[in-house]
Amino acid sequence: MLGKPLTLIIPERYHEYMQGGLERVVSTGVFDLGGISFEFTGLRKSGEEFPAEMSFATWKSRHEVFFSCIVRDISERKRADKALQQEKEFTRTIIETADVIIIALDLEDKVILFNRKAEEVTGYCRDEVLGKELLKTIPMRMDREAFAKMTQEITSGAAVSPYHQFITTKSGEEKIIFTRGTQLKDTEGRVIGVLETGVDVTEQRSMETKLLQAEKLRDLGELAGGVAHDFNNVLAAILGRAQLLRMHLEEFAGSERRKAYHELKQGLEVIERAAADGAETVRRIQEFARIRPDDKDAVAVDINKVVAQALDLTRGRWKDEAELKGIYFTIVKQLSDVPPILGSPAELREVLTNLINNSLDAMPGGGTIRVETFKEHTHVCLRLTDTGSGMPPHVVERIFDPFFTTKGPQSTGLGMSVSYGIITRHQGTITVESKDGSGTVFVIRFPLKEIEKVSQEEPPQAVKKTETETAAILIIDDEEDVRELLRDILTMHGHEVAAARDGRQGLEILASRAFDMVFTDLGMPGMSGWEVATEVKKIAPEVAVALITGWGINLDKDDMEKSSVNHILNKPFTVDDILRLVREALTLKKMKE
Template sequence: GIAHDFNNLLTTILGNVELLSMKTDNEAILNRLKNIEKAVNDGAYSVRKLQTFTGFGKKREEKNVSVDISRLIRDAVEFTSPKWKDDCQKNGINIEVQMDLQATSPVSMHPSEIREILINLIFNAVEAMPEGGTLTFRSRENNSKVIMEVQDTGVGMAGETCKRIFDPYFTTKGVGNSGLGLSVTYGIVVKAGGMIRVNSEEGKGTVMTLTLPVAQKRIPDEVDITGTPETKSLKILVIDDEDQIVDLLSAMLEGLGHKVVGVHDGRKALSCMEKDRFDLVLTDLGMPGVSGWEVTKKVKEMSPETPVVLLTGWGAEYEGRDLTDSGVAAVLGKPFRLEELMKMIADYCR
């Protein structure tokens, strides 16, 4: 329930970010919108992990992709600038960021995991420099390993603290801190076949060093829609009990030149199908009254050749499954990108 609702919220945010990005060429605004998009994607990845962990999502190996460490470092620095720059300057604290990023081969990890690691390390470094200081990032490659360092000039740690820093629930920050940040970071790095170590001296600062194996083959981290054939103008029925998602999908699809009929419940959808004919039906799965499964069954009875695509916040459970026997052509898990929607339409409505 909560994961499904959260995915619906993320869908609305991501879709509107993409629509806004199409309406501006202001570089500063586009960068901010890109940061929101990355945060949504990271949030969706966290929800998927939560669904799998709790048993409500189909357990599967998440697909790692080839990612450029230097680019992700710059992304994380930009993403966290409100913390290390804006908040600090407001309080009269200055933190200088320096980068010594050498070109490296890509590593094979999910970009959301690397961003999670970097953001955690950046926040820890900022908290270790209450009077300000310098935050330095380095990257290099050695013996088919990518080495990344995050260094601060903060208060540092004693030897005994360094020994326990990756232990679950260990914290030096007092009540209110979970003590899980670095233990989670350690688990992510080890799972990827890497290692993390700490070197710290009281009064001088800390260096966190991550070593990750180079990717064996390049796997792009974005949907490739190059060569996706254009589709003719289609008449599309959109069904979702969330008004915002119906409005969002209508704006997206109409922007692509399609004619859209949007309804907010399954009963109205059935009524529309009795009166009109559609080239494609996009329906939410979990709706009160008439579910996406019932809508699909009715479509197949009335127009067997019309493809039905399920849009669902439970994508972790249904993605990758062959549901053609149920009349479903494809499943598009929320949140989805406009490019994914375009590719899906091209695949099933040529």
């Protein structure tokens, strides 16, 4: 190579350019070949071309210009450069075409990357957000402080779980983004910000809500169907009997009145029973629909005591009646000394009673019921086993559905669903295991709780009787039947009664004379029962107000104290319910005096 022209290692097509350049250097003495070093295409002896770099050094003597050059093969460097370029392009393509929102923030929460999906979802283009604080550009439900705290947690390496972020798009729409933040690091591994990757779940959320709604409606339909069915039975009995009685009364006269009296009594008994059954169905539906746990009323409950009480309540079925029919049941109790749980004794008794009744139904020829209580880790458990008919899988599957029954029209099919609701409200679980023909096992588990602070006593069930006293009572109800029924009940028991058909009329009467108590209906045209109560208290604060309602309202102590209502009377009520309320009102009044 020495002594040969430089063009030997340059492909022929560049010779002219090279030559021209060299000549210019020689003639002007100015080196202008594009820098001290430059890249060019080299030529190997084999004829193969390769990327090369040439570095020059020139010097001049008086008449001549010399230059030396170093030629380097830079194929390797070129390959690495290309690979890097390719990788960058890949990343860019991934970020830009990904169907996820990708936003990178620096340590001051300023946006340094905002991909196409982010633009699409938010409606903002990157020029509007890059370099700005994200929250200042795109409004979110999270405030700045909380957002900054979260990004700080992410950058410091804390595990922040993905969360739902509610953002407002440029067009003012609210969208829900399910997003996850991770640390953003530079090549040296230093944390330089946060990378948020998120998906728009707005549509999915609204679909879920719709589905839930549809499911609710279906359940409601099922519920309504069941209620209608049961009520038709009850109403048929009431209506039929009432008509019959009227006909009899018209028929019988004079000497036959005694017979008529007997029939009347029998008929009334059926009506009473049917109405009570109807009321019971409503109570169970209300029980089933009640979601809010009445924590304030919860007490420490000894589950063993509940077992004993439920067995007592059902004794008629598994002992007395059964033995009369020559059927024998064995009750095995294996009760361990378990800690009390927090809840409502009455509700838990209902669960146990439902389970025992079902087991008895499943053993028409007699059998064994075993009740065990035990502690298991952090739970108090109750296991109830019977040797009854058991259930095929398709029954097991539907056992907790409201109105599901295999027992025909005389059963409501609410026992297990009500029980399920009660257990869930007590934060417990219930499992069932059963095979067709080989008995059933239920296991109920309640979480162990700190219950020292809670009262250990069951609340008193009934109010003590005070000596019979006469009370002055005002009835306000727009429904004549209810109003007259109340009037009859109260006057029959010696109370003085005035009645009004709406709130306005009631308040007028109240202003004209003194009363001990007001019974007011809740839903009335003009003024609601709550409003009547408030007005009554303004006129006469010492008067007790009882609100009559068909809505199954259960107010806890605090809510009651806040309202002007002293008592709630749920429809349908019994004579005893009314008289108890009057007694309570009189006792309270006396205590205050």
